[in-house]
Amino acid sequence: xxxxxxxxxxxxxxxxxxxxxxxxxxxxxxxxxxxxxxxxxxxxxxxxxxxxxxxxxxxxxxxxxxxxxxxxxxxxxxxxxxxxxxxxxxxxxxxxxxxxxxxxxxxxxxxxxxxxxxxxxxxxxxxxxxxxxxxxxxxxxxxxxxxxxxxxxxxxxxxxxxxxxxxxxxxxxxxxxxxxxxxxxxxxxxxxxxxxxxxxxxxxxxxxxxxxxxxxxxxxxxxxxxxxxxxxxxxxxxxxxxxxxxxxxxxxxxxxxxxxxxxxxxxxxxxxxxxxxxxxxxxxxxxxxxxxxxxxxxxxxxxxxxxxxxxxxxxxxxxxxxxxxxxxxxxxxxxxxxxxxxxxxxxxxxxxxxxxxxxxxxxxxxxxxxxxxxxxxxxxxxxxxxxxxxxxxxxxxxxxxxxxxxxxxxxxxxxxxxxxxxxxxxxxxxxxxxx
Amino acid sequence: xxxxxxxxxxxxxxxxxxxxxxxxxxxxxxxxxxxxxxxxxxxxxxxxxxxxxxxxxxxxxxxxxxxxxxxxxxxxxxxxxxxxxxxxxxxxxxxxxxxxxxxxxxxxxxxxxxxxxxxxxxxxxxxxxxxxxxxxxxxxxxxxxxxxxxxxxxx
Numbered sequence: 001x002x003x004x005x006x007x008x009x010x011x012x013x014x015x016x017x018x019x020x021x022x023x024x025x026x027x028x029x030x031x032x033x034x035x036x037x038x039x040x041x042x043x044x045x046x047x048x049x050x051x052x053x054x055x056x057x058x059x060x061x062x063x064x065x066x067x068x069x070x071x072x073x074x075x076x077x078x079x080x081x082x083x084x085x086x087x088x089x090x091x092x093x094x095x096x097x098x099x100x101x102x103x104x105x106x107x108x109x110x111x112x113x114x115x116x117x118x119x120x121x122x123x124x125x126x127x128x129x130x131x132x133x134x135x136x137x138x139x140x141x142x143x144x145x146x147x148x149x150x151x152x153x154x155x156x157x158x159x160x161x162x163x164x165x166x167x168x169x170x171x172x173x174x175x176x177x178x179x180x181x182x183x184x185x186x187x188x189x190x191x192x193x194x195x196x197x198x199x200x201x202x203x204x205x206x207x208x209x210x211x212x213x214x215x216x217x218x219x220x221x222x223x224x225x226x227x228x229x230x231x232x233x234x235x236x237x238x239x240x241x242x243x244x245x246x247x248x249x250x251x252x253x254x255x256x257x258x259x260x261x262x263x264x265x266x267x268x269x270x271x272x273x274x275x276x277x278x279x280x281x282x283x284x285x286x287x288x289x290x291x292x293x294x295x296x297x298x299x300x301x302x303x304x305x306x307x308x309x310x311x312x313x314x315x316x317x318x319x320x321x322x323x324x325x326x327x328x329x330x331x332x333x334x335x336x337x338x339x340x341x342x343x344x345x346x347x348x349x350x351x352x353x354x355x356x357x358x359x360x361x362x363x364x365x366x367x368x369x370x371x372x373x374x375x376x377x378x379x380x381x382x383x384x385x386x387x388x389x390x391x392x393x394x395x396x397x398x399x400x401x402x403x404x405x406x407x408x409x410x411x412x413x414x415x416x417x418x419x420x421x422x423x424x425x426x427x428x429x430x431x432x433x434x435x
Numbered sequence: 436x437x438x439x440x441x442x443x444x445x446x447x448x449x450x451x452x453x454x455x456x457x458x459x460x461x462x463x464x465x466x467x468x469x470x471x472x473x474x475x476x477x478x479x480x481x482x483x484x485x486x487x488x489x490x491x492x493x494x495x496x497x498x499x500x501x502x503x504x505x506x507x508x509x510x511x512x513x514x515x516x517x518x519x520x521x522x523x524x525x526x527x528x529x530x531x532x533x534x535x536x537x538x539x540x541x542x543x544x545x546x547x548x549x550x551x552x553x554x555x556x557x558x559x560x561x562x563x564x565x566x567x568x569x570x571x572x573x574x575x576x577x578x579x580x581x582x583x584x585x586x587x588x589x590x
Contacts, residue, residue, distance in 0.1 A: 182483075183483060183484050183485050184474045184475050184478075184484045184485040185580075186474065186485060186487075187580070187581065187582040187583065188582065188583055188584070188585060189582045189583065189584060190584070190585070209506075210508065212504070212506040213501045213504035213505075213506050213507035213508070213510070214501055216501075216504055216506075217497045217500040217501045217504065218497065220500070221493065221497055222493060231491075231493070232491050232493075232494075233491055233493040233494045233497075236494055236497075237497075337582050342485060350483070353483060354482045354483060357482060357483060357484065357485050358482075360485045361485055361486055361488075361489055365485060365486070365487060365488070366487050366583045366585060366586050367472060367487040367488040367585075367586035367587075369497070369498070369501055371585060372509040372510075372585035372586065372587045373507070373508045373509050375509065375584070375585035376508040376509035376546075376585065376587075377508060380508075
């Protein structure tokens with residue numbers, strides 16, 4: 001049987017074979033065919049504002065440098081010296097006239113072109129490499145930087161499709177569209193496959209179980225303050241309580257997927273329940289700034305968009321309303337690393353960003369009440385899936401009732417449908433089946 | 436103020452954690468206490484930069500309660516720990532508060548995994564009714580900016 005047919009057998013309409021999470025050979029193929037082809041989210045333009053600014057990122061397992069070139073464009077270079085292969089820049093960010101390899105001093109300009117080589121006389125003329133490998137495709141959508149390791153493929157707008165609306169929501173909510181990465185980067189790791197995170201973030205059936213303990217303690221916590229009289233703990237208590245919303249709430253939210261495996265869910269919050277929500281003086285101040293920029297009608301439309309988590313397959317998950325973005329870096333079939341970023345709306349009241357930070361701490365933080373239980377469950381999944389006693393993983397919730405919408409999305413029959421997992425595997429199979 | 440008394444207090448605090456007396460540990464904190472594990476080295480601000488933990492007294496209480504919840508998946512069964520406190524230095528006394536610097540090595544074992552943490556710790560202690568209480572505790576993990584497993588242990 002051809003390898004592609006074997007892959008197709010692993011991904012069926014309502015179930016997948018456990019080996020897609022555990023087999024090192026499949027993982028290697030994913031790095032080549034999924035992470036080596038798809039558009040990957042690398043970061044945001046605000047991380048490299050001026051010529052020479054750069055930050056390190058990863059594309060699958062490839063270390064890359066995202067740079068602001070002299071012509072003002074964003075470029076992406078593989079962070080590996082063309083000489084002996086050392087990583088040219090250490091992890092982090094900075095500003096550089098040239099990138100100089102620590103090993104033998106080979107240097108490259110901001111576009112990656114080789115500039116100077118010590119002991120140049122030892123090389124045959126014309127035999128030196130041109131420079132750092134340039135990642136062939138780079139594109140920016142509303143400030144978010146994407147790149148693809150493949151020189152061919154659909155353009156970014158086609159790839160994103162209707163999921164562009166989530167980035168639009170992210171940016172439109174910021175007065176003047178001004179957003180910047182700020183407030184530190186959480187980095188966490190788990191002993192589990194990279195797909196487990198993406199399969200969790202749109203799963204409305206898990207909070208009542210995985211987050212039972214944080215829901216329970218939040219219900220017993222002191223009541224949050226009235227608008228304008230909040231306590232520091234309010235945002236944590238509100239969000240943890242909201243995870244305990246009744247099943248009917250989770251079922252009623254929207255759940256959409258796209259042919260490229262992206263997915264997004266409607267909001268399960270009533271805005272008045274979150275700090276900086278309706279009726280809050282800080283929120284009013286923010287709303288006025290938004291109105292000043294785009295007018296009453298457009299501001300009203302923007303604030304009525306109700307999107308919660310969005311997945312951009314295969315490496316990103318974000319929340320446009322609380323301005324959190326996570327990038328998953330696969331390390332091995334059973335090891336993943338996640339970097340979590342917060343964004344500041346530059347022209348919004350400072351308090352709005354404090355709420356973003358408080359939200360990040362309670363939900364996405366390495367020591368949070370919420371994330372820690374997710375990580376524990378990912379590791380238990382990986383251990384369970386490593387058992388050969390059973391072969392299949394069931395992803396059939398709502399199967400057969402999915403709705404194809406006119407805009408090309410596929411909607412789950414309810415907010416707790418596993419349609420988003422089926423869509424992710426649909427995209428997975430499409431990437432993996434192309435030789 | 437007797438440095439030995441301060442040391443004994445820190446050892447007592449560590450012992451409460453290592454013997455899983457979490458509620459008694461919580462009682463060591465003042466009502467207006469803050470418990471802070473910064474994300475960044477030399478972080479000055481807990482409100483506009485994220486923190487691994489930044490709890491007021493209410494949130495710290497929720498943290499202890501969560502650890503006791505039967506479905507606290509990352510916390511049950513409770514980790515076995517050794518909090519090794521060292522290099523205790525009483526550096527400052529002002530307005531009744533004493534600032535104490537120390538180091539912490541924490542060995543955690545839970546669910547087949549052992550982890551080791553190292554940290555610089557600062558306590559601000561206050562006397563209430565003749566006994567020390569913790570008004571502020573800051574724990575700077577040496578790898579706070581590194582790739583960490585989920586943190587479900589109390590420092």
